[in-house]
Amino acid sequence: MELEIDIRKTLRSGKRSFHLDVRLRSSGQRIVIYGPSGSGKSLTLKAVAGLMRPDSGRIRLGGTTLFDSRAGIDLAPQARKVAYLFQDYALFPHLTVRQNIGFGLTGGWLNPRENLCHEAVDYWLGAFHLEHLAHQFPAELSGGQRQRTALARALVAHPRALLLDEPFAALDPALRVRMRAELDELQRRLEVPMVLITHDEDDVAAFGEHVHCLRDGQIADPGMDCSEALLHDAAD
Amino acid sequence: MDMAWSALGLSLKVAGWATALNLVLGVGVGLLLARVRFPGRDLLDTLLTLPMVMPPTVLGYYLLVVLGRRGWLGSWLQESFGINLIFTWQGAVIAATIVAFPLVFKPARAAFEAVDGQLEQAARVLGVAEIGVFFRVTLPLAWRGILAGVLLAFARALGEFGATLMIAGSIPGKTQTLSVAVYEAVQAGQDEVANTLVLITSAVCIAVLMTAGRLAPGRIANR
Numbered sequence: 001m002e003l004e005i006d007i008r009k010t011l012r013s014g015k016r017s018f019h020l021d022v023r024l025r026s027s028g029q030r031i032v033i034y035g036p037s038g039s040g041k042s043l044t045l046k047a048v049a050g051l052m053r054p055d056s057g058r059i060r061l062g063g064t065t066l067f068d069s070r071a072g073i074d075l076a077p078q079a080r081k082v083a084y085l086f087q088d089y090a091l092f093p094h095l096t097v098r099q100n101i102g103f104g105l106t107g108g109w110l111n112p113r114e115n116l117c118h119e120a121v122d123y124w125l126g127a128f129h130l131e132h133l134a135h136q137f138p139a140e141l142s143g144g145q146r147q148r149t150a151l152a153r154a155l156v157a158h159p160r161a162l163l164l165d166e167p168f169a170a171l172d173p174a175l176r177v178r179m180r181a182e183l184d185e186l187q188r189r190l191e192v193p194m195v196l197i198t199h200d201e202d203d204v205a206a207f208g209e210h211v212h213c214l215r216d217g218q219i220a221d222p223g224m225d226c227s228e229a230l231l232h233d234a235a236d
Numbered sequence: 237m238d239m240a241w242s243a244l245g246l247s248l249k250v251a252g253w254a255t256a257l258n259l260v261l262g263v264g265v266g267l268l269l270a271r272v273r274f275p276g277r278d279l280l281d282t283l284l285t286l287p288m289v290m291p292p293t294v295l296g297y298y299l300l301v302v303l304g305r306r307g308w309l310g311s312w313l314q315e316s317f318g319i320n321l322i323f324t325w326q327g328a329v330i331a332a333t334i335v336a337f338p339l340v341f342k343p344a345r346a347a348f349e350a351v352d353g354q355l356e357q358a359a360r361v362l363g364v365a366e367i368g369v370f371f372r373v374t375l376p377l378a379w380r381g382i383l384a385g386v387l388l389a390f391a392r393a394l395g396e397f398g399a400t401l402m403i404a405g406s407i408p409g410k411t412q413t414l415s416v417a418v419y420e421a422v423q424a425g426q427d428e429v430a431n432t433l434v435l436i437t438s439a440v441c442i443a444v445l446m447t448a449g450r451l452a453p454g455r456i457a458n459r
Contacts, residue, residue, distance in 0.1 A: 051357045077360040090358040094376045104362030109371040157363065 001161060001193035002027045007047055007057035007067070020044070020054075020217040028210040030187065033197045035214030041197040042087075044214065045163050048195065049084045050077035062160055062193070083154035087166045089146050091138035091153070098134040101125065101152045124152035143171050147179055155192070162187075162194040168203065180206050240432050242409050243417040244440075250325060250400075250413055251393040254332035258340040258389050261333075263382060266344025281345075288338040292331075296402025299331060303403065321403070325411050328404035332396040336389035340382070347381030348374065387448035391441050 002025075009020040020040045024033075035041045046052035048059055050066065058068040061082070066075050091100050095111060102112040102121045112118075114135065125131050128148035138146060147167065154162060167183065168176040184206055187194055196207055204211055213220040269281055287295055303310040303321050313319040321327040351374050359369045397415040404411040406420055414437050421430040 049361050051361070077357070078363045078365060080361075081363070082361065084358070084361040086354055086358060088354075090352070090354045092355060092358075092373060103359070103372075104364065107364070107368065109368055111372045111376075153362070 001029065001062045002060065003031055003048075003062075003161075003195065004058070004060040005044065005048065007044075007054035007059060009043065009047070009052070009054045011043075018217060022214065022217070022219055024212045024219050026210045026212065029191065029193050030207045030209040031193075031195045032204055032208045032211045033195070033214055034199070034201075034204050034208070034211055035197075036199050039214045040217040041199075041214050042165055045084075045165055045195065045197050048080075049082055049163055050075060050080050051084075064160075081157075081160045083157070083159035083162045085147075085150055085154050085162065085164045085167055088170055089138075089150035091146060091150055093138055096135050096137055097130055097141070097149050098125065100138065100149055101130075101156055103153060104157045120156050124156055128152050144175050144179055147171065148182075151183075151186070155190070159192065162192050164194060164196040166198055166200075167196065168198075168200065176202075183207075239408055239412075239417065240429060240436065243412055243414045243433065244436055246325060246409075246412065247394055247414040250328045250332050250396075251390050253329045254336055254393040254396075255386060255390040257329070257333045258337055258393075259386055262337060262340025262344050262385070262389070266341045266382070267348050269341070269345045270348035284341060285338045287334050287336075292335060292396070292398025292400075293402060295334060296331060296399035299327075299334070299399060299403045303327070303330070323403075323405045323407065323411060325404065328396075328400045328411055328413060331399035331403050332393035335396050335399055336392040339389040339392055340385045343385030343388075344378070344382045347378035350381070351377045384448050387444055391444040391448075394440060394444070395437070 004025045006023045007020070008022075011018045011020070018040070020043055022040065022044050033041050033044060043052055047054050048061065048066065053074065054067065054069070056069040058070070058073075059066045061080075065071070065073050066080055067073060092103065095103065096114055098116055098121060099112050099114060101124055102116045102118055105118055105120065106112045106116075125134055128151065130145065130148060130152065133141065133145060133149075138149065141149065147170075164183075168179055171179060180203070187207075194207075196203060198204065265284065269277060300322070301307050303313075305311060305314060305320070305322070310321065313321070321330060355373050355377070356369050359373045360366075364372065395415055396413070397419070400411075400413060401416055401419075404413075406412045406416045408417075408420075412420065414433055418430055418433045418437070421427075421433060
């Protein structure tokens with residue numbers, strides 16, 4: 001999958017300001033954007049999903065222009081057909097696991113019913129071993145179960161790409177290793193292209209086919225070694 | 237005794253209408269103030285909160301000035317539609333609506349502001365249209381806070397006295413609500429009637445407050 005990002009955005013808060021100026025072009029099934037917190041990687045991923053509007057530039061994903069300020073193109077998040085896994089999963093607290101997974105399959109004004117019957121929902125409940133939790137609410141789940149529910153919810157509608165925001169940061173170390181292996185296996189099986197942002201070197205080692213380093217809102221030179229680009233952060 | 241029940245019926249009708257109007261207006265204004273940044277937002281919030289702190293008689297006087305026969309709105313309504321609101325139960329509805337309005341829009345604004353914006357973003361990415369995001373995510377998560385405010389507003393509208401008396405007067409069976417009837421009964425020395433009215437009013441208010449207490453955020457696990 002071809003991903004092309006060329007965007008600029010200035011954020012101001014009081015007297016401080018942050019300039020995001022990201023240019024990257026990547027093709028591959030697993031793209032990793034690696035950078036310390038505050039480097040602008042979440043903003044970049046949000047821009048791809050349509051949750052943050054850049055000041056200028058363009059974003060293309062798999063041949064589709066998602067955003068182009070010059071051509072006046074800015075697809076709504078609903079029209080981009082990407083899946084987004086939030087860092088703390090953003091599961092709907094008022095809906096059960098089954099309703100959460102089926103959320104995107106039902107249009108209109110009403111949430112899916114609690115006994116929603118849908119082949120795809122049943123499939124994902126099974127694939128992630130969540131059947132016995134189908135009627136639980138997110139608050140009653142463990143960290144790993146929450147992540148599986150969020151992944152199932154993201155994948156159920158066959159997205160064009162899976163965007164992952166620090167997917168393992170909210171898990172404890174042992175679980176992190178297991179969920180990383182699960183995602184690795186899942187991605188190979190589904191062949192869904194993914195863009196993962198992280199500040200964890202282990203994620204880079206596991207998924208880093210195409211790694212881009214982000215620092216202070218800018219992508220480091222492609223030729224430059226990532227660890228070198230991020231060397232300053234080790235001192236933090 | 238008949239007069240007590242008709243006063244209760246009228247009070248419930250007025251409070252019911254005022255609450256229904258406030259549900260729509262209060263949720264709308266609460267959402268506007270929570271989500272849209274515009275110049276004068278704080279000033280608007282302050283002005284809309286005024287009915288909570290102003291003496292109801294002052295409010296009633298304002299309403300008379302605006303809605304009376306010589307008021308700009310009142311004369312226009314009279315000339316264009318032949319509508320007169322003074323000394324009618326509809327006038328009492330307007331008085332009760334305005335007095336109780338801050339009790340709805342304030343908690344509604346707070347409830348909308350407390351909804352995690354990330355959940356709405358998650359719904360958008362999942363392909364759900366904006367109207368669906370509101371009815372499926374925002375409103376269910378804010379609902380408890382809104383409902384508690386709505387019940388308080390109902391209780392407040394039920395007890396409205398000052399502004400109602402000024403704009404709707406005290407016509408038995410037509411505009412004489414419970415709280416006005418209590419006043420009239422005491423003035424006329426009808427202690428027995430007053431006792432009945434007071435007990436009815438207290439019972440209704442206690443029932444409403446208990447319901448509101450059950451619905452207050454945090455009492456039941458956030459589901």
